[in-house]
Amino acid sequence: MLKHLYYRDRGTFLQSLHPAAILSYLAALLLLPLFLTHPLYLVSILLAGLLAAFTAEAAAGWCAYLTVGLWPALLLLLMNPLLSSNGHTVLFLLPPLPFIGGRTITLEALCYGAVMGMRFLAIITAFALYNTQVHPDRVTGLLSRFAWKSALLVSLATRMIPTLTRELSAAREVQQLRGVDFGTGNLRQRLQKYGWLLELLLVSSLEGSLQTAEAMQARAFGSGPRSSYLRNPVRLRDYLCSCSALAALFLSIYARVRGYADFTFYPQLGRLVDGVSGWFFYSAVMLSILLPLIIGWGWQRWPYLRSKI
Amino acid sequence: MALLEIEDLTYYYPERSEPSLEQINIQVSEGELLLVTGGSGSGKSTLARLLAGLIPEFYGGKIWGSYRLAGAELKGWRRRARHSAVGIVFQDPERQLVMTSVEGEIAFGLENLGLPRREMFRRAAEVMTFLNLLPLRDQFTTHLSGGEKQKLALASVIAMHPRILILDEPTSQLDPVAAADIFNLVESLNREMGYTIILIEQRLERCYHLADRLIIMEGGRIICDAAPGEAARWQLRKGLPFIPPVARFFASLSSGADSPVPLTVREGRRELQRTAPASPAPPDHLPLSTVSRSSTQKKEPLIRASGLWYTYPEGTEAMKGLSLELPPGELITILGPNASGKSTLLKLLAGIIKPQRGKILLQGQDTRGLAPSQMGRYLGYLSQNPNDYLTRDTVEEELKFTLDNFGLSDNGVCAEMMKRLALEPLRGLNPRDLSSGERQRVALASVLVTEPPLLLLDEPTRGLDYRLKRELGRFLGEIVAAGGTVVLVTHDLEFAVDYGERVVLLFDGTVVSEGPREILRESIFYAPQMARLFRGRAGNVLTVEEGLSTINGGRAYGGRSG
Structure with missing residues (x-):
């Protein structure tokens, strides 16, 4: 779908x-x-x-x-x-x-x-x-001439969504097998259960973003004026x-x-x-x-x- | 003159009182391939970051000593020049990609260098052609497989024309086929393109022989810097584990000899032929009952899966009428190529997904009617990422959490589990602050507190060093000895033959072979190095120890026995 x-x-x-x-x-x-x-x-x-x-x-x-x-x-x-x-x-x-x-x-x-x-x-x-x-990259490429920082931000955010979806479903499965039933409990309890998942995702995205930042640094990001590949x-x-x-x-x-x-x-x-x-x-x-x-x-x-x- | 020279370098991460690198001295000449290995936390990755110029720039901290690149102190280099001279590919293929499309990703570094457009086009075109990425040019990076992502990461670094290429465990997240692909590329980059490469690896079977020199690290220091063969002999004397099976085998046979140690299966077979000519091949196909180490046939199976079919919502048919019976009290490894249905089978067994046709009986009970949150009483499941488990503030709470979910009381099981997994000193710490091996042990303990009869593990050795693997293997052995059953999906053949008793080979959603671990001897792709070495010879060799006892117990060997 x-x-x-x-x-x-x-x-x-x-x-x-x-x-x-x-x-x-x-x-x-x-x-x-x-x-x-x-x-x-x-x-x-x-x-x-x-x-x-x-x-x-x-x-x-x-x-x-x-x-x-x-x-x-x-x-x-x-x-x-x-x-x-x-x-x-x-x-x-x-x-x-x-x-x-x-x-x-x-x-x-x-x-x-x-x-x-x-x-x-x-x-x-x-x-x-x-x-x-x-194609989102082509649009960001088009925009990157004028606003490359925003374009890059959009690209990074776009990349994050599928990763987060995958991590969310993996973490949910694992917690289910540990006896967490996401379908039961009152609203507060359910929110709490999803809160745990959210916390997991937050921590892993923070760790991930550091790695991405490091990889960008290693590829000379921000080392001077950029050119644009179109x-x-x-x-x-x-x-x-x-x-x-x-x-x-x-x-x-x-x-x-x-x-x-x-x-x-x-x-x-x-x-x-x-x-x-x-x-x-x-x-x-x-x-x-x-x-x-x-x-x-x-x-x-x-x-x-x-x-x- | 060496291309890269490091002298008496010591480095402290910020707010650390122990040095992460101590008294490092390395020289790398143009065109060399240097292999760096060592246990978890030995400082390999810190060294990689230092070499790539990310330390201290990105991490901060204190540093002494000198790092010269092409004769000039790296500190004096402009950032742009430094990062184009030294390129680095990281471990995690997912986290080092920035752009959404393949071509955009390759262009990213070139744009950062501010290259003129024509030059960027040329480099991108060349690197895509060389790494065979042209068909994927317009693809989204999200849709690529792990191996393709890592190849892309490599391509984007090569496009920047580095003089030195650093690869920080580039294959630790990949399956063996994708890993072999990366190693082939590394070989051709080094041998044919003349790149100077520093490869940091724990998976040595496929790269040990490629190295000109091997550096072993421990506690932030370099404890060995020698040619791979010599290093193998030295390690054997010191009892270090960083030797792939073939090299270990020959180094054990002739630990004192000066003759070169064969490093590949081909060299090894020649050496064996020379020194211990094969006797006429005995009947190789022993009846399974004689090779089976336990009389499993008679036991009532713990799991009985029959006619499993499963199609994912997007249309991939992952299980195609798979039937399987697994006996209790054994360690069973499930092997198979990517997309053969290994993970799907594990999820079906765990009850995370339910078969659309067919059924699974666990201890005689049909699991189709059980919700995933009820399955935890019958089995423990360890996913690839231990972080998925860590939601509590301390290790102890993490274990209690599972018990609470199932309404079980702690009758000393948490304390016992922590003791068995050496977690007692860590009980009050936040699991997120632990190392990856420790995190895995916490996750394992958190599923084992319900004392399930069955433990399912998905790629448990991924990213573990030799020592941690040995600990895991020993622990799983204890579970099996106590009557438990362990089923694990893995790409790690050596682990499968060292600790597994029974093997299930999957292909395209069905079982193509199943039996005791000895069936791997007959496999082309899944035969471990030692089985390839001894193929066509007498004996039942899968591990180094079996090889040594075959040689020593049989005819005399030319070299001195170690």
């Missing part, structure tokens, strides 16, 4: 991109749902994200993130109509409930809740893609993807400022798309978002294209 959640070399198009290119694309997938509230845009971006996840063989990973993300999304969907009585189209009246009293459920509030839930899922999708498609060739595909991501961001900001990508929920649901300009901006933004996926599809299919980009 866990292995789906993290980066694994799957030889996909997105993984083959330069870290800056994939980061800009994922930034578009993350930022667009943050400043757009238009349901059509949000649905399309969510679908594009899903398409990206499926073509990048990250479906299993996405599903794992979904199991976490679905409940808050559903909660958003349900809570908004319960808490907000704005909107003109009354669907039904709820009998008085404890704490919140009687409520009017409106179509507008329900739609707004659904859109917020969708927005949340779209953001989760962007994060799922980040975790499955982006071996990420930039290809045509990286330009294409970054440009289309920037285009998507720029176009949607422009459309939002000019009111082409706005949608009115209250007091009554507005028209989905207003006029030719509305359709134009929608199509342009979606094309920019989909372009990297289309290129990726061709990259996977035609060796000729692969060799050219």
Whole structure:
């Protein structure tokens, strides 16, 4: 299960991109749902994200993130109509409930809740893609030019997690065989039992961190100005993807400022798309978002294209 | 002129009144391979840190004497120059890696040296090619095996182009195949690449013959600095244990002779052929009943495992219908390559995991229904890492803790266990402050206080020196003599033949061979050095003592007997 959640070399198009290119694309997938509230845009971006996840063989990973993300999304969907009585189209009246009293459920509030839930899922999708498609070392490598200490810290912390997991389960097994039953006892007793494990982990990480520090010292860490090893060739595909991501961001900001990508929920649901300009901006933004996926599809299919980009 | 020269060097760790290194004098010439050995706490690792320039810089403390590298005092070297001139690979493959990917790890040291990018690319590419790490280039270091991690650690140091390479017990955490891989690399780095290497090791079977010189340390001092053959003879006279079996055997045969001591199986077989030609091979395949040292066949088995299947949640099928019967009152060793299911079998026997098919009867009781926290009454389990056991503030409390968990009263068992394991002087100390051998004894005592009929040990000799191994072997022997049963998983063949009575060979989740320890003679890979030496000859030789009695009891030997 866990292995789906993290980066694994799957030889996909997105993984083959330069870290800056994939980061800009994922930034578009993350930022667009943050400043757009238009349901059509949000649905399309969510679908594009899903398409990206499926073509990048990250479906299993996405599903794992979904199991976490679905409940808050559903909660958003349900809570908004319960808490907000704005909107003109009354669907039904709820009998008085404890704490919140009687409520009017409106179509507008329900739609707004659904859109917020969708927005949340779209953001989760962007994060799922980040975790499955982006090699952490490449990002830290990218950052290390500007903030190498933070980059190194991230790397060390990342390395610690699997070690700690392994140590925790080993220590737990050992203590179980010594008669410690982690499943019984009241909350205080159980906390105490886990406290022992935590203490074990703390001591062993402290001992381990000294060893790591020593190994770093022996490899001349901090002996003067560092250089940075970046071996990420930039290809045509990286330009294409970054440009289309920037285009998507720029176009949607422009459309939002000019009111082409706005949608009115209250007091009554507005028209989905207003006029030719509305359709134009929608199509342009979606094309920019989909372009990297289309290129990726061709990259996977035609060796000729692969060799050219 | 020597590349490295240390003169009258004495070193105290901070706040210590005893020196950790005393009056050290070493000279290492360019291209030499120096092997440093000694017991736990003899100062080997401190010496490694000193040579690597980490002492006193990283550790502090007081130091006297001189350390010259290429003719110049090391103190005067700039830090960057010092760490690129002397590289060190540490014991624990896990803790010395910093970055998350293989290529990033190799680059780390080069970045620290501030090398230009082109130079870094070249060095990383070369070292990855030489150590065959190219296929793993983009891998996460977490996903590598222990051997691969250690190879990576070696690669990242070599990439820094050190003039001297220090290896501090690089194989102590590895299985024999991975260890052999590292030693092969060490050999080729020394013989073909001309690297000057200082190898600190306790596992001498595979590296003793590679050394130009052997240094033995004791109590922070160098007590021997000689060629390996000479050192073997000297140690034999002094009763020191740091000699691999073949060298020990020949040094014992001719302790006073001037002829060189054969160090490898090949040299040894030639020497045997020359001085004691083999008689026509007798029937080698003795019926098992005649070689078995105890009549175990008749006993009711203590453990009866039948048709065990186990698949891990991520899909690895680790047990494939394994069936096994283990008699009581014996020391049984489980051998096998990595991922053959050894640890899984031990966990199944311990009841930490339950078989998905098949069952395990322990003294006739089905263990499938027992929770892990109930299993402790039936068996003691010692994992690879004794630190997993140490949760209390004193050694005594640690022992009592187990008893309390099972609701047992202390009817003097804690005191007795501490006495048997020589823990009495340490009873009031915090277990975390003890040495690794002592920690292991505390962990062992903490599982033995329930007086279980069965003791399971996972790699108990890992990281132990000869002396501690001997103590452990003797203690396990006592348990068996008192009617207990000991099952241990190990990679340590010499330990298995010295103390084990019964051997189970696993491969790919099933038992491929099982019987008295003599079955190892027939094995290709699992035959101990002495069995390889005597292969095709008369007698039942697995240990040095058996070899000596075969030679001395049989035809006369050319050399003088020791």
